[in-house]
Amino acid sequence: MTHPGGPSRLWPDRVRARLDDVVEGGRWRAPREFDARGPVGLLDGETVVSFASNDYLGLSAHPTVIAAAGAALERWGAGTGASRLVTGSRPVHSALERALARWKGTDAAVCFPTGFAANLGALSVLGGPGVRVLSDELNHASIIDGCRLSRSMASIYRHRDTAHLCAILEADATTPTIVVTDTVFSMDGDAAPVAEIADLCRRHGALLLLDEAHAVLGPHLSPDLLTDPDLTLVRMGTLSKTLGSLGGFLAASEDVIHLMVNQARPYIFTTGLTPADTAAALAALEVLRSPEGDALVRRLSDLVARVAPPGRDADAAGWAGVTVPASPIIPVILGTEQAALEASAALLAAGLWVPAIRPPTVPAGTSRLRVTVSAAHSDDQVALLVAALAPLRQREAGTDANVDADAGPLRGSASDSTGGSGTAPTRVGVPDGALIRSH
Numbered sequence: 129m130t131h132p133g134g135p136s137r138l139w140p141d142r143v144r145a146r147l148d149d150v151v152e153g154g155r156w157r158a159p160r161e162f163d164a165r166g167p168v169g170l171l172d173g174e175t176v177v178s179f180a181s182n183d184y185l186g187l188s189a190h191p192t193v194i195a196a197a198g199a200a201l202e203r204w205g206a207g208t209g210a211s212r213l214v215t216g217s218r219p220v221h222s223a224l225e226r227a228l229a230r231w232k233g234t235d236a237a238v239c240f241p242t243g244f245a246a247n248l249g250a251l252s253v254l255g256g257p258g259v260r261v262l263s264d265e266l267n268h269a270s271i272i273d274g275c276r277l278s279r280s281m282a283s284i285y286r287h288r289d290t291a292h293l294c295a296i297l298e299a300d301a302t303t304p305t306i307v308v309t310d311t312v313f314s315m316d317g318d319a320a321p322v323a324e325i326a327d328l329c330r331r332h333g334a335l336l337l338l339d340e341a342h343a344v345l346g347p348h349l350s351p352d353l354l355t356d357p358d359l360t361l362v363r364m365g366t367l368s369k370t371l372g373s374l375g376g377f378l379a380a381s382e383d384v385i386h387l388m389v390n391q392a393r394p395y396i397f398t399t400g401l402t403p404a405d406t407a408a409a410l411a412a413l414e415v416l417r418s419p420e421g422d423a424l425v426r427r428l429s430d431l432v433a434r435v436a437p438p439g440r441d442a443d444a445a446g447w448a449g450v451t452v453p454a455s456p457i458i459p460v461i462l463g464t465e466q467a468a469l470e471a472s473a474a475l476l477a478a479g480l481w482v483p484a485i486r487p488p489t490v491p492a493g494t495s496r497l498r499v500t501v502s503a504a505h506s507d508d509q510v511a512l513l514v515a516a517l518a519p520l521r522q523r524e525a526g527t528d529a530n531v532d533a534d535a536g537p538l539r540g541s542a543s544d545s546t547g548g549s550g551t552a553p554t555r556v557g558v559p560d561g562a563l564i565r566s567h
């Protein structure tokens with residue numbers, strides 16, 4: 129059957145209809161123009177302070193980092209021209225990879241164009257139709273997509289629930305298994321029980337893939353874990369958050385890294401990181417690992433403690449076992465999309481940019497403000513934020529009344545899997561669609 133408007137209208141009409149759905153669903157988004165270096169800048173002509181960025185230590189605007197990027201641009205030019213396997217690496221690529229491996233306590237490291245690509249690379253190379261991937265239900269979108277791409281048998285375990293993870297591990301002792309978790313969850317800011325998960329992996333011979341994209345304040349891995357001969361550990365990180373640049377990396381044994389270089393399509397079939405981004409990340413890492421970096425981390429920790437709610441302690445629901453403060457990501461959960469959007473707009477009117485995060489990024493009924501604090505914020509900026517958040521915190525306490533009408537139970541209801549391979553996965557108790565969150 130031909131399209132009513134003729135074949136030439138088929139695709140424009142499909143695209144238009146999809147966009148109309150987005151608008152009708154109240155989910156229209158577009159990036160705003162923020163003219164800024166650091167947290168303060170002009171948003172639509174108004175000066176605002178941003179609490180939206182993952183530039184946790186303010187290193188994107190550090191003079192040494194900017195100078196290193198400038199010098200690399202001068203020396204090697206803007207781009208690398210092709211894949212590193214085709215045109216070669218610049219010396220700064222290898223220097224950064226050596227520095228990343230030293231930082232993470234591994235034999236070797238390899239960079240990817242983004243953190244997203246690093247997760248795709250890790251899971252697509254290590255996973256596969258004969259491999260199980262066990263993934264926390266709140267893992268990042270790049271992990272979800274990596275599971276799909278790998279065509280592994282993916283199962284989701286309940287958020288931070290090691291008993292659930294253990295039960296899934298025990299259900300199958302023979303299939304090669306990967307356990308993957310964010311160490312700090314990007315929309316909730318809570319931390320994975322890394323030591324317990326590592327212990328389970330060691331006992332069951334599972335490979336542990338840790339996404340440490342937001343781990344600026346921890347959790348830090350114990351030295352025993354890094355040298356444990358019975359644990360296969362792959363540490364994923366990004367250059368774009370704490371290090372203020374762009375790119376991602378995997379740090380692991382030499383064999384794992386060689387396998388990535390030889391088989392990871394997001395490494396092989398893409399142009400190498402730009403010299404400027406690479407040099408910026410290397411300079412930022414040097415700052416981070418200096419006394420100045422220690423001071424920045426302490427400053428960040430101090431500011432987070434001022435903003436994090438008083439109830440965010442080890443006994444609060446959902447926070448058991450988390451070192452406080454766990455991270456610079458502080459959610460204020462308001463329930464409905466409308467409540468989150470209105471709160472974000474009210475803060476903006478007061479000169480504070482705190483994004484509203486809504487489905488599909490977070491489950492329905494948990495729309496929220498996502499506050500991120502940076503060492504680059506001043507005391508006054510943080511004090512303003514704390515005052516502005518106070519009334520919202522009271523509303524957060526009564527979130528149940530705000531829950532979206534269409535919000536299903538968040539956990540423990542139905543079953544889900546990525547199902548990419550068509551192979552029957554282990555069925556675990558999380559809702560359908562848990563793997564189609566976009567962040």
Ligand SMILES: Cc1ncc(COP(=O)(O)O)c(C=O)c1O
Pocket residue numbers: 242243244245247268270310312313314339341342366367368375376
């Ligand atoms: C947990 C997590 N992993 C991976 C990524 C992807 O990193 P990148 O932004 O470098 O692609 C993000 C980005 O937000 C993230 O939050």
